Amino acid sequence: MANAPSPSKKPLFIDAWHGEPTEQHAAGVLQILQTLHLDEATLTAASHIGRTHGKEALIKLIGEESARLIIGYRDLRQAQAKLLRADGGVSVTGQEEMLRKMLLAFGDDLRVVLLYLGSRLQTLRWVTQQKISMPEAWSQEILNIDASLANRLGIWQMKWEMEDLAFRASSGDTYRDIAKMLDAKRNEREVFIAQIVKQLQDELAAARIDAEVYGRPKHIYSIWKKMQGKSLDFANLYDVRAFRVLVPDVKSCYASLGLVHNIWQPVPREFDDYIARPKPNGYQSLHTVVMDDQGIAFEIQIRTHEMHQQAEYGLAAHWRYKEGAYQAGQQTGTHSAAAEYERQIAWARQLISWKEDAWEQLKHHEIDDHIYVLTPLGKVISLEKGSSPIDFAYAVHTDLGHRCRGARVDGAMVPLDTPLQNGQTIEIIAVKHGGPSRDWISPERHYLRSQRARTRVRAWFNALDDEQTEKVPEKTETHKAEVKLTAPETEIVLRQSSRKSGHASDVLVVGVDSLLTQLARCCRPVPPDVIAGFVTQGRGVSIHRRSCKTFRGLLERAPERVIQTAWNASHSDGKDYEKRVFPADLAVSALDRPELMRELFEILTRQGIHVIDLRKSVRKGLAQILFTVEVKDSEALRLVQNSLEELKGVTLVRRR
Numbered sequence: 001m002a003n004a005p006s007p008s009k010k011p012l013f014i015d016a017w018h019g020e021p022t023e024q025h026a027a028g029v030l031q032i033l034q035t036l037h038l039d040e041a042t043l044t045a046a047s048h049i050g051r052t053h054g055k056e057a058l059i060k061l062i063g064e065e066s067a068r069l070i071i072g073y074r075d076l077r078q079a080q081a082k083l084l085r086a087d088g089g090v091s092v093t094g095q096e097e098m099l100r101k102m103l104l105a106f107g108d109d110l111r112v113v114l115l116y117l118g119s120r121l122q123t124l125r126w127v128t129q130q131k132i133s134m135p136e137a138w139s140q141e142i143l144n145i146d147a148s149l150a151n152r153l154g155i156w157q158m159k160w161e162m163e164d165l166a167f168r169a170s171s172g173d174t175y176r177d178i179a180k181m182l183d184a185k186r187n188e189r190e191v192f193i194a195q196i197v198k199q200l201q202d203e204l205a206a207a208r209i210d211a212e213v214y215g216r217p218k219h220i221y222s223i224w225k226k227m228q229g230k231s232l233d234f235a236n237l238y239d240v241r242a243f244r245v246l247v248p249d250v251k252s253c254y255a256s257l258g259l260v261h262n263i264w265q266p267v268p269r270e271f272d273d274y275i276a277r278p279k280p281n282g283y284q285s286l287h288t289v290v291m292d293d294q295g296i297a298f299e300i301q302i303r304t305h306e307m308h309q310q311a312e313y314g315l316a317a318h319w320r321y322k323e324g325a326y327q328a329g330q331q332t333g334t335h336s337a338a339a340e341y342e343r344q345i346a347w348a349r350q351l352i353s354w355k356e357d358a359w360e361q362l363k364h365h366e367i368d369d370h371i372y373v374l375t376p377l378g379k380v381i382s383l384e385k386g387s388s389p390i391d392f393a394y395a396v397h398t399d400l401g402h403r404c405r406g407a408r409v410d411g412a413m414v415p416l417d418t419p420l421q422n423g424q425t426i427e428i429i430a431v432k433h434g435g436p437s438r439d440w441i442s443p444e445r446h447y448l449r450s451q452r453a454r455t456r457v458r459a460w461f462n463a464l465d466d467e468q469t470e471k472v473p474e475k476t477e478t479h480k481a482e483v484k485l486t487a488p489e490t491e492i493v494l495r496q497s498s499r500k501s502g503h504a505s506d507v508l509v510v511g512v513d514s515l516l517t518q519l520a521r522c523c524r525p526v527p528p529d530v531i532a533g534f535v536t537q538g539r540g541v542s543i544h545r546r547s548c549k550t551f552r553g554l555l556e557r558a559p560e561r562v563i564q565t566a567w568n569a570s571h572s573d574g575k576d577y578e579k580r581v582f583p584a585d586l587a588v589s590a591l592d593r594p595e596l597m598r599e600l601f602e603i604l605t606r607q608g609i610h611v612i613d614l615r616k617s618v619r620k621g622l623a624q625i626l627f628t629v630e631v632k633d634s635e636a637l638r639l640v641q642n643s644l645e646e647l648k649g650v651t652l653v654r655r656r
Helices: 022-034 040-047 055-062 064-087 095-106 110-130 136-152 156-170 172-184 186-206 220-229 250-263 305-313 315-332 337-352 389-396 398-403 451-469 549-557 569-573 596-606 634-645
Strands: 212-215 242-247 286-291 297-304 370-374 380-384 404-409 412-414 426-430 483-486 491-494 507-509 517-519 531-535 541-545 562-567 582-591 610-619 622-631 650-655
Touching (some): 022 040, 022 110, 040 064, 040 110, 055 064, 186 212, 186 242, 186 250, 242 250, 250 286, 250 297, 297 305, 380 389, 389 398, 389 404, 389 426, 398 404, 398 451, 398 634, 451 650, 531 549, 541 549, 541 562, 582 596, 582 634, 596 610, 596 634, 634 650
Parallel strands (some): 517 541
Antiparallel strands (some): 212 242, 286 297, 404 412, 531 541, 582 622, 582 650, 610 622
């Protein structure tokens, strides 16, 4: 076992290197900091980190800025040694305080801390290379202070390597056991990763999402921590198989997440949205765990390229960005060097003092004018910023919006005018039947943000007003004429149906046999609508839906003529039952355009729906179309209604 040099014979900053030659140590630190893309002054300081010159000699040798960084680094190392001696080692409870003391003392220039971390990592590399046994106390110091410090600054490259090397040096047997388990299934895992990468790349490309996909290496220390923290054995760790998706912008992150959740089954409680709620070090990414058809679970991380730079290089990435902006400003004369430097210092100090998360300083730079929330099943819904749970309900489905009466956000009940935030999971509480409230479109209230939702609420009330003022003559279906509609963009022919239409024997009048019944045209009931009969003068019993406004008026005027009726269940066993169809009216409101009618009919045709009549009018660019269609039951009608609502430009589809 190699021994560290005696502290009495060598300066403190050389003592910590465990015998590594000064020049070799400096070259290693320089290489590490070059991967962080730091400025020239910091790299110059790294290449001279072992110099024992005094301050003035250093300034002459490498310049004032680089010399100041080296002096700061020396002071930091000495301060750390004093704190360790005073504490007799670092206790678990004192680790965070240690970090604060170090950073607050030397936060005037964050590059000093980066020099320190680079030096510590290089020492770890040297110790590992030389197979020097690492005392448990030093391993814990690396894990609890140095790696934690790198994590606080968001420099994950350093964090992961420090953790793995310290773990390897202090717990070699456990490290080697995990490494062997990883190696044993390497070929199988590599085939699986290649298949998932290709499948995901193809799906993203088909969705026109510009993305890079690759398998993500899992670090041994993090695997060990996960095994300990969740009491799992190696075989049950899903994130040994891990993937990363890099996309251009935030919108693409959530679009990719929705696609991933459509391809594979999301694992409950294994989704984290660090884009909406960044970690204190500024880390942003979407994390999800999904399961394939064979039950194999794996982790996928989705982030932008900028977020990836932040994750890999942490605060150093922002520093580099600011340096570039400063240099550009110098060239254009738009920045004062002193003011820019002070701004950098103030920004860094706010992170360092723990007064608020670093990301709070960046949040004011708007990335997108939308938010992205989730349904309980993991589907991603895009909404305008400031949208409410009612906006969300209408974005999912118009009918859900109409019936919305409450909402849970991340499991907690909230008022319906609550502004939603990125990454929240929204659950709508809806009644079985009902419509929107006029308060939702009141200028004094703030229930709705999206124009889509406002349009659909207004359309619902406009239709309600039309029905209240329209007097519908009570007529019955007598025949189906051939109707020909000629429009500028298409020619649509409606022909008499060959299927059997619903008639009197489909309805039973309770307590009376063979009574003439007719299906009312004002509401066109279809099974299994709740129905009632009204005894007319000379035309038998007119069958209405109980929700029909005409029927409610008749009930008020002549309740004695209302009789109980029900659908004739005995016909369900007949040979003609499957061919039985019933007429129903669907009213469609849509922005008028040349291809509208053709696209509407394509949807109806795909679902096997016969159109036996239609009327169309256009006013101020808004088309009002009334289809009379034949359906087997109300469920078939609901399905076609849902499909029509998804068509571009359609603002409302309702049953008349």
